[in-house]
Amino acid sequence: xxxxxxxxxxxxxxxxxxxxxxxxxxxxxxxxxxxxxxxxxxxxxxxxxxxxxxxxxxxxxxxxxxxxxxxxxxxxxxxxxxxxxxxxxxxxxxxxxxxxxxxxxxxxxxxxxxxxxxxxxxxxxxxxxxxxxxxxxxxxxxxxxxxxxxxxxxxxxxxxxxxxxxxxxxxxxxxxxxxxxxxxxxxxxxxxxxxxxxxxxxxxxxxxxxxxxxxxxxxxxxxxxxxxxxxxxxxxxxxxxxxxxxxxxxxxxxxxxxxxxxxxxxxxxxxxxxxxxxxxxxxxxxxxxxxxxxxxxxxxxxxxxxxxxxxxxxxxxxxxxxxxxxxxxxxxxxxxxxxxxxxxxxxxxxxxxxxx
Numbered sequence: 001x002x003x004x005x006x007x008x009x010x011x012x013x014x015x016x017x018x019x020x021x022x023x024x025x026x027x028x029x030x031x032x033x034x035x036x037x038x039x040x041x042x043x044x045x046x047x048x049x050x051x052x053x054x055x056x057x058x059x060x061x062x063x064x065x066x067x068x069x070x071x072x073x074x075x076x077x078x079x080x081x082x083x084x085x086x087x088x089x090x091x092x093x094x095x096x097x098x099x100x101x102x103x104x105x106x107x108x109x110x111x112x113x114x115x116x117x118x119x120x121x122x123x124x125x126x127x128x129x130x131x132x133x134x135x136x137x138x139x140x141x142x143x144x145x146x147x148x149x150x151x152x153x154x155x156x157x158x159x160x161x162x163x164x165x166x167x168x169x170x171x172x173x174x175x176x177x178x179x180x181x182x183x184x185x186x187x188x189x190x191x192x193x194x195x196x197x198x199x200x201x202x203x204x205x206x207x208x209x210x211x212x213x214x215x216x217x218x219x220x221x222x223x224x225x226x227x228x229x230x231x232x233x234x235x236x237x238x239x240x241x242x243x244x245x246x247x248x249x250x251x252x253x254x255x256x257x258x259x260x261x262x263x264x265x266x267x268x269x270x271x272x273x274x275x276x277x278x279x280x281x282x283x284x285x286x287x288x289x290x291x292x293x294x295x296x297x298x299x300x301x302x303x304x305x306x307x308x309x310x311x312x313x314x315x316x317x318x319x320x321x322x323x324x325x326x327x328x329x330x331x332x333x334x335x336x337x338x339x340x341x342x343x344x345x346x347x348x349x350x351x352x353x354x355x356x
Contacts (some may be wrong), residue, residue, distance in 0.1 A: 006146035008042030011062035012094040015069040016209035018193040018202035028074040050130040072305035084328035092331035094139035101168040108312040173340040198227030262292040273346040
């Protein structure tokens with residue numbers, strides 16, 4: 001069985017550092033290892049439209065923004081197929097077929113769906129497309145025979161639902177689809193980076209993000225206003241590390257040489273945490289350190305993005321080529337499923353065999 005990686009993002013805005021540590025950074029590492037047969041990255045505009053159906057221009061504009069973010073962090077289109085979801089027509093057919101093997105009750109039990117519905121406050125006006133997007137996501141994964149799906153914790157229920165759909169299809173029609181496996185970031189702090197305000201989730205809609213495209217001054221302003229320990233009022237007060245957003249970000253971004261470069265009085269993060277917990281270390285100092293660490297990481301990303309912003313035609317050509325390649329593969333999967341379902345009526349003469 002081939003090792004096929006699939007991942008992607010909804011184009012509802014620029015990508016932030018939560019996306020970066022949660023998936024983008026690991027995508028670049030996977031890409032550079034070359035330990036795969038095929039690697040797809042999807043710009044999920046159909047999923048984005050499920051709760052932006054009345055504002056398609058927002059989705060349209062952000063397709064390029066997301067593509068720029070991909071390329072700026074180092075995604076290489078010669079190694080990875082970047083494509084736009086709506087341009088792969090075979091996904092619609094797969095979604096339609098899979099709807100017959102999933103119950104409404106099962107969708108409503110999906111923890112990710114429950115959480116998203118609560119956050120968006122749909123009430124009784126839940127768009128069917130939004131409720132069923134786990135089925136659409138299953139089509140996205142299986143449409144490319146994907147076997148490895150890098151995700152964050154919040155997406156695990158979606159992968160499990162895809163696995164259930166694959167098992168149902170295979171039980172009915174024989175071995176047709178491949179069962180995917182979720183891969184989480186090894187660094188636990190990267191699995192769900194909190195917002196700058198301390199909220200459990202970094203979210204565009206909550207306005208608590210640091211974006212990959214943010215300039216140096218904007219990053220500094222956001223870091224210096226970041227949530228820490230509300231009871232750490234004076235420098236000499238003992239501070240809490242748990243739930244302290246600054247330290248969570250340091251867990252995700254600090255490198256071996258970060259202290260030597262920017263805070264030489266400490267040897268490592270454990271020593272810094274111990275001093276903060278003991279008392280005698282101010283929030284301003286650790287925030288300045290975090291800013292230096294973040295800025296070092298994001299400066300080359302901003303520089304690369306600047307190049308592609310000046311070469312948009314190149315970006316569009318990458319998306320067009322990738323979407324064509326993705327469509328060709330997905331068509332093969334659709335044809336395979338139709339054969340096993342015996343609804344490929346015009347591929348042979350079997351449809352009329354009972355009347356001869």
